[in-house]
Amino acid sequence: MASVSTYLIFPGNTEEAFNFYKTVFQTEFMGEIMRMGSIPPTPDQPPMAEADKNLVMHVTLPILGGYHIMGTDGTESMGFKTVFGNNNYICLSPDTRAETKRLFDELSAGGTVEQELQDMFWGDYYGTCADKFGVKWMFNCSEKE
Numbered sequence: 001m002a003s004v005s006t007y008l009i010f011p012g013n014t015e016e017a018f019n020f021y022k023t024v025f026q027t028e029f030m031g032e033i034m035r036m037g038s039i040p041p042t043p044d045q046p047p048m049a050e051a052d053k054n055l056v057m058h059v060t061l062p063i064l065g066g067y068h069i070m071g072t073d074g075t076e077s078m079g080f081k082t083v084f085g086n087n088n089y090i091c092l093s094p095d096t097r098a099e100t101k102r103l104f105d106e107l108s109a110g111g112t113v114e115q116e117l118q119d120m121f122w123g124d125y126y127g128t129c130a131d132k133f134g135v136k137w138m139f140n141c142s143e144k145e
Helices: 014-025 097-108
Strands: 005-010 056-062 068-073 089-092 112-119 125-130 136-141
Touching: 005 014, 014 056, 014 068, 014 097, 097 112, 097 125, 097 136
Parallel strands: 005 068, 089 136
Antiparallel strands: 056 068, 112 125, 125 136
């Protein structure tokens, strides 16, 4: 079955971020967290640093409506520089205003509210925030009061 998900790259704190999202969305990881240490060594690559072996290679978490977020650690020690931009949001469309408010409040805790939840001209309950890890979230609920 075809699907769409968002892949998030963190600078070494993927597990912390995904454990936070797991509590917010009240779901469980799909399978085990895969670790960098499970990557088989190859002759053309230098040995992996001991400190990098416990980093997250891959994790998947269902959030709403069959949608999943996936993540990995992208560290400079492994040749990757994580840079958060302002052009990516994960858009959530919960079924109820109450669930929209709960998710917004939990995800924005310790982060930044960009636009408070409010009724918009197009008729939906809408708001945006960046969580404490820098990931941007957009909320759009069509339920009327």
